[in-house]
Amino acid sequence: MYSAQPPDVPKTLSTQMQSHLTKRAFPLIPQIGVLALIAALLVLIQCSGEATDTTAMPTNPVVKASTPATTPTSPASMLTPAQTPTPGPTATPFVTPTVIPSPTSLVPPEGLERGGVLRFAVPEGSPHMDPHLTVSAGLLTWGAGQSYSRLFKFDTVGGSAVVVCDLCASWQQLFPTTFRIKLREDVRWQNLPPLNGRKLTAQDVVFSLKRQATPGFPNAAILSNITEFTAVSESEIIIRLAAPDSETLEKLADSHSRIVAPEVVLANGDLRRGPTVGTGPWITSEARSDRTSLLVNPDYFDDDLPYLDALEIQVVPSESARVAGMRVRIIDIAQASYAAISDAADSFDTIEWVGISNPAAGVEIALNTGRGPMDTLVIREAMMLTWDPEAWNNDFWDGQARLSVGLPDLGIGAGRLLPGSAFTDRFNDPASASSRLSTKGLVSAGNVIIKVGEFGQNYIDQAFAMANGLASVGISADVERVSTRTFGDEVWIGGDFDIAVGAPPPVLSTTAYLYAVHHSDGPWNSTGYTDPEIDRLIEAQAREYDIVKRTELLLELQRRILGGSHRFISATRTTYWMWWVYVHDFDPRTPRGDSDFLTRVWVTERPA
Template identity: 25%
Template sequence: MGAFGLAGAALIGCADDDEPGSDGTATPGGNGTAAAGTAPNGPVSGGRFRGTEAGDPTSLDPMVSGSVSTKSIAAHVYSRLMRIDTAEDADPFDRLPTGDLAESVESDDGQHWTVKLRPGVKFHNIAPVSGRELTSEDVLFSYQRLSAPQSPNSTQLGSVVDVQAVDNYTLTFTLDAPSPEFHELLADGNLLYVQPVEADGGFDPVVQTIGTGPWILREYVPSSKLTFDKHPEYFVEGLPYMDGIDEAIIPEDANVKAQFEAGNVDFASISAEDLLDMQQRFPGGTWLPGTGNGMAWIAFSGKDMSPDAVWRDERFRQGVSMSVDRAALLDFAGNASRLLDAGFDFTTLTRWNNIPEPCAFGPRFWLDPQSEGQGPSSTYFQYNPDEARKMYEAVGVGQQPIPYMYTDRYGDVFTKVVEATGGMLTDAGLVVEQQFQDYNSVYITNTFVGNFHGVVYGLESQLTPGGYAERFFGQDPANHGRVHEPEMEEMLVAQRTELDPDARTEILYNMQRRQGEMMYYIPAQSTSSTQWSGYSSRVRGLRRTRGYGAGTDVFANVWLSA
């Protein structure tokens, strides 16, 4: 593999958790988690993995849809220039990006980058692409689609000012300034999935997928199933091991769990409440903690939508934060006390999210809001409903109803936490009108991008540290609360180009301090508590990634025992 770095040294784009014992890696024994097994003779080929998907995608095209399901499917069939270098029993936040389609990604100054592609990479053998070799023109075409104004993630690569295809295997990227996160952007499962140029008129990527990834989408039946077959000419020799993946579309967590218990599927998302029982009942299974780097948040409609709303006053927003009992929610959603007592030593059982950085990133990017480092604004993270009531009274809330919106697409536990948080706001004196929204027709297409009046409890896509900052405070079209404050924007711009890791960390810490003081958003707890994935006893070679790249980063390496 070629070099990936700045003047020969890798740019640091992902978090190493430098606290002793805080890596969050699942190991056998002490934390009660079964490690992924390895047969004496190593991986074997064949068989089909039986998975599940929570719902239908809004589109099969990741360049036009921000849907979780869309990105999950994309990670199976498309490749990126880089990916996360996963390994068994490794914390994905301790792993750096490595090459996917790229053989090397190099720069002398952090601003001008040269990308060399692997030669001989073949697209899926589906007309009109018909298994031809990938070239730099396909990458350029895909970048142009991603950066188009209608793309939901166009601003995430806003620092790129020019891309050129130099020859069939070489591209140059020119940024507006040196970037500490360029590798991370190329590996991000939200962004640059490489599609063939034939997607411009030769076939419709909204309803058909043709990529270079390890899996070919053979069939999609809405509300029923997704069927993937292995790509026989995948560019990584020997991978994937399995013949295919069959995913049943099952929206209800309870139904997924029942199918897992019956032996009909190999995977189920397991709530922390059920984890200890499931571990005892299925001793041969593998139980892996989720990466949890999604960000749950409470947002307030922006000035353009609600110019005279009571939440224009920071005292109201501070009161909302103080109405939320974060420790109780960790116990409620993450079963934290019981799991800690049972020996599950996983740091996010006790961590609280901050904004713009989730706790899963660890101290390289995340500032612990319970620490002295948070400064005076740590007060607003503490549960204090009496003080919250005083703040509500001071701004004249009265009995004014507050619309409180959410969707159920993110699972039963998420919904329960949303509703419990709404109850806490009510207990602190607000008149909360809980309003459920359909994910596809309302939430992701309108509310998520700031078109709402009231308060919304949402879940963020899994982004890079800089990506979160852009999403919450930049020109990102999905800046949910449309927060554009000069002090935050100044720090946002500064962190984009700061190549010194310690200096950049301090900028991100200062963003979290200022955000904590003003509470433009309320950091919520749904994804800071541990999420667990259960796998049947025949599944081997498991590892974890971050973001949406599991289709390639994880399942290309999975194999099935006899």
């Protein structure tokens, strides 16, 4: 457990914080209230009688390659293959200097009531407190990692995700591989020892980024295309790249790229046990494996944020306990399944909910182009025409899923994913499937094995539905169930399958995904599909800084990938949240794990 006492209130309370306290809708939860809250949740967990079903995920492979031009930003320390120079667009430099407007300059919402405590529950906690030594969202997105800032962050106001300055005031792109970043002058470390509110310097930022990039550290791959971090003054930093990378600013805005102070690290050698002292909007007052308490930072450089006084984040692995906590208003917000949230919303008309779709996660279907009969494009097309993803969506996925090529999308640049209409003519037409098979003289085929990972019963059910579809045109298919670890070893790494059904490889970055999965030399190109034009487009988009031009390249890439009829996501994964109506502006889209939206959440008085 880590516990830190914030500064004495009378000595450090800013005008903003005093305003928060005078406008508070209700008092902060006292310690006895927190203990009661935890006790109540423990009772709910015990009463639920639910054993948490945890499925082991396969270990991400470490793939050796020559010097990569771009690197994955997946939790794995996976390297991408070297780029092969090909014709294509050159990097389009940004206008210089570029000043990114602060998203917090927005007018506060009408009827805003400042203050109060937001209490919510998440399924997983953090293994420890060091943001550079874990990939855990329990720390970096929903935990004490929110006490740290980054050079950049994502503004999700308005439905998209735009990279904006966090600690920076402005940046310039001097060359396609060189950035100059100027820091804000008003940023101070939180008023806790050993920093005691001293001013942030460029040397602090360089120390932190170099530490994150340490070979062997779990988040080093995010920054591995950066060859130099240099503090040229107290407030300016030069960053140089090994090769042009259109995702450079996104990587610096990633939730794993938290800025930590050298004194705090050097005091204990690492930050596993804390203390957590950052420059962010929240002060970590207590952090344990089962809960985190965050208080508003009275000296935060944005005087208008956060709107709340505190966050109380409970780790509750049991879904039934989270739902029960919501029903009795022990917590204000909870993550749960669609069925659980739908039931709660039907029971309480003052519960709101949202589903956030991830086009890079869900149910991936892969056809091995190195094995017959999948080695023929027309036959792969015919196989897809026997399948009905719309029916699977309704039967297995609550009608909430959609089709995707698998490209990760942060919402940066509207319209960079293929629309649903692009998939319309590729499925659910058995007559056309039979016709295509007959043109190849294939009336019936030998036995095909559909290998499905045990990621959940719905995956299994869908695999059998796929086998039935193939049987309708004379293709015999058996379903083989394997553990998730075996699926990772045999499918993701080994490519040992005819048709595979399971979770896609865990790669979060668009460029990393394209290089790893779809490039001819990709370490996770398990379908064996190769197309020189796809390789060229992957390499071109990786160095194209212009958002509009890059979007055009990404759309063309997806069309060519879909045209190969070898890999797609039949049902995107959706994460569901519910909250009471007295919680306002809760918008849990977290590009690259960014949860800055919590600074803009506000609450009105809870009903008695």
